[in-house]
Amino acid sequence: MALVKAGVVVLDCAEPERLAVFYKELLEAEETDATANRVEIRGADGTRLAFRRDVNATPPSWPRPENALQAHLDFVVEDLDEAERRVVGLGGRPLATKDAPGPFEERCYSDPAGHSFTLRLVPSTAPKQG
Incomplete structure (x- = not known):
């Protein structure tokens, strides 16, 4: 048995309740725990995220160099266009990147x-054609 086990990814933010709703809707997740300063959710695949209140939280500025990329989450999707519509509909926004391939x-x-x-x-997973 491992001495240390992976726990949960925690994002600091000024409004954890609001951010939890965004990710609950995006991931079709359920809320598993909530206190005055922290909300935790679990996705259908078991992924756990938590959101902790920090009234002085400063969001990263990526791709701009000041305050750079502190950390980020990767999600896999089968349809980028459909997933983008959902993200934007929930209040997320696309980030412009220079020289995107x-x-x-x-x-x-x-x-x-x-x-x-x-x-x-x-x-x-389909074989290449041609």
Whole structure:
């Protein structure tokens, strides 16, 4: 048995309740624990995220160099366009990147509190044609 086990990814933010709703809707998750300063959710696949109140939280500024990328989340999707519509509909926003290669296999966004995350296309399992 491992001495240390993976726990939960925690994002600091000014409004944990609001950010939890964004990720609950995005991941079709359920709330598992909530206190005055922390909300935790669990996705259908078992992924756990928590959101902790920090009234002085400063969101990362990626891709701008000041305050840079502190950390980010990667999510896999089967349809980037559909997932992007959902993200934007929930209050997330696309992040512009310089010299982004195409065709896009992943896209970067920020959640309503400014944390960056990536939607990455699940690689096709179909054999190559031609």
